[in-house]
Amino acid sequence: MVLNEAAxxxxxxxxxxxxxxxxxxxDPDQLRGGSVDVRLGQEFILMKRSAKGPIDPLEMAxxxxxxxxxxxxxxxxxxxxxxxxxVLGAAFEFLQVPQDLMAYVIGRSSWGRLGLIVATAIMVxxxxxxxxxxxxxxxxxxxxxxxxxxxxxxxxxHTLTDASPLYREQGGKYTGPMGPExxxxxxxxxxxxxxxxxxxxxxxx
Amino acid sequence: MWQDEAxxxxxxxxxxxxxxxxxxxxxxxxPTDQVSWLRRLNRNAHxxxxxxxxxxxxxxxxxxxxxxxxxxxxxDNDQVVLFAYPEYLGSDPLAMCAIxxxxxxxxxxxxxxxxxxxxxxxxxxxxxxRWSPSYFPEKxxxxxxxxxxxxxxxxxxxPANLDANDxxxxxxxxxxxxxxxxxQLNFGVVPHEVxxxxxxxxxxxxxxLYGTPDESRSRLAGMAYRAIEGFWLxxxxxxxx
Numbered sequence: 290m291v292l293n294e295a296a297x298x299x300x301x302x303x304x305x306x307x308x309x310x311x312x313x314x315x316d317p318d319q320l321r322g323g324s325v326d327v328r329l330g331q332e333f334i335l336m337k338r339s340a341k342g343p344i345d346p347l348e349m350a351x352x353x354x355x356x357x358x359x360x361x362x363x364x365x366x367x368x369x370x371x372x373x374x375x376v377l378g379a380a381f382e383f384l385q386v387p388q389d390l391m392a393y394v395i396g397r398s399s400w401g402r403l404g405l406i407v408a409t410a411i412m413v414x415x416x417x418x419x420x421x422x423x424x425x426x427x428x429x430x431x432x433x434x435x436x437x438x439x440x441x442x443x444x445x446x447h448t449l450t451d452a453s454p455l456y457r458e459q460g461g462k463y464t465g466p467m468g469p470e471x472x473x474x475x476x477x478x479x480x481x482x483x484x485x486x487x488x489x490x491x492x493x494x
Numbered sequence: 495m496w497q498d499e500a501x502x503x504x505x506x507x508x509x510x511x512x513x514x515x516x517x518x519x520x521x522x523x524x525p526t527d528q529v530s531w532l533r534r535l536n537r538n539a540h541x542x543x544x545x546x547x548x549x550x551x552x553x554x555x556x557x558x559x560x561x562x563x564x565x566x567x568x569x570d571n572d573q574v575v576l577f578a579y580p581e582y583l584g585s586d587p588l589a590m591c592a593i594x595x596x597x598x599x600x601x602x603x604x605x606x607x608x609x610x611x612x613x614x615x616x617x618x619x620x621x622x623x624r625w626s627p628s629y630f631p632e633k634x635x636x637x638x639x640x641x642x643x644x645x646x647x648x649x650x651x652x653p654a655n656l657d658a659n660d661x662x663x664x665x666x667x668x669x670x671x672x673x674x675x676x677x678q679l680n681f682g683v684v685p686h687e688v689x690x691x692x693x694x695x696x697x698x699x700x701x702x703l704y705g706t707p708d709e710s711r712s713r714l715a716g717m718a719y720r721a722i723e724g725f726w727l728x729x730x731x732x733x734x735x
């Protein structure tokens with residue numbers, strides 16, 4: 290069931306351990322209807338062309354500076370997003386999702402119509418805490434400016450039929466970040482099995 | 495000597511990247527001090543150091559700039575105050591409050607202004623920022639008199655010669671209610687009020703950060719600063735017609 294506005298305000302006023310937290314809300318209008326608007330934060334990870342080789346999810350220990358660069362764009366400034374460019378950003382707000390809720394991150398259609406995709410991994414697990422990493426991509430043919438502080442996405446919260454074990458206790462990889470985080474795909478337990486099949490890097494065969 | 499020419503050329507290269515406002519401060523310095531400041535000015539300050547410096551600059555009518563260095567330092571002229579901070583502390587908003595003590599130096603009227611704005615975190619921030627000049631014991635003593643009732647909860651010794659009738663200096667700001675924010679930080683969330691409201695003020699959050707466990711200090715400092723930054727932005731949003 291999707292939480293409506295009254296339910297969202299109620300959840301945000303409960304005792305700390307079970308509180309839905311989306312803070313700071315710079316404007317109470319961010320919570321309207323059945324969703325909460327989130328703003329674009331100021332930290333970004335720019336993906337760039339690697340000089341040394343491809344990204345191998347099995348070998349994520351390689352120096353990430355070869356294919357990414359962290360930048361900070363303060364509110365009031367802007368950053369260009371070129372066609373087909375991928376940038377990792379983060380929501381400005383810090384989020385705590387109670388154990389019996391989950392959320393979906395949905396891009397705002399106003400940005401979508403300019404070609405901007407805001408999030409691809411759109412589910413936020415029960416118990417998640419931190420600032421959401423947003424995968425920002427420009428699918429249009431024209432560069433678009435990104436302005437930190439603007440509303441880029443909305444969160445829609447759903448109740449679960451049964452309280453879930455906390456995200457951290459389930460082994461979630463992205464708990465507690467305050468800015469964008471790069472992929473931690475290599476932490477997936479599946480890789481051990483895939484390695485055992487003799488997979489891994491083709492160069493190692 | 496060719497080495498002198500090479501030094502001058504290198505110094506000019508460093509100067510080329512420095513804002514004119516900052517360059518105006520360096521004119522009267524010895525060449526080695528000038529180069530030391532130029533090297534600092536060629537590095538970006540941490541956003542937290544910049545943010546806290548911007549907030550504290552309300553203490554002075556001049557522009558404040560902050561740069562990373564090895565230790566605390568300050569130079570100024572009629573228009574600009576330039577601080578260097580220990581780079582390894584730049585991400586901690588409470589430690590960066592030491593900027594206020596560095597600025598105050600030995601000038602009583604500046605200490606009064608800083609104590610009115612920051613209250614207890616004037617001294618706690620200086621300690622956390624590892625700023626302890628020779629005149630500091632007397633400032634700590636005044637702080638102890640002003641906040642004697644709070645010293646045990648801050649893990650600080652109550653001075654033995656404390657006069658029970660002495661209310662301390664009049665200029666020290668009162669202690670805000672910081673315990674809800676401390677509870678939130680220790681719980682691992684960004685300080686906030688219920689229903690998504692941001693915090694009520696900077697000092698309460700910084701005081702909440704003081705005394706958090708060392709092992710989680712770096713993470714909690716980031717959370718505290720997010721709350722403070724949100725507070726500033728909310729004020730700025732409100733001022734827009």
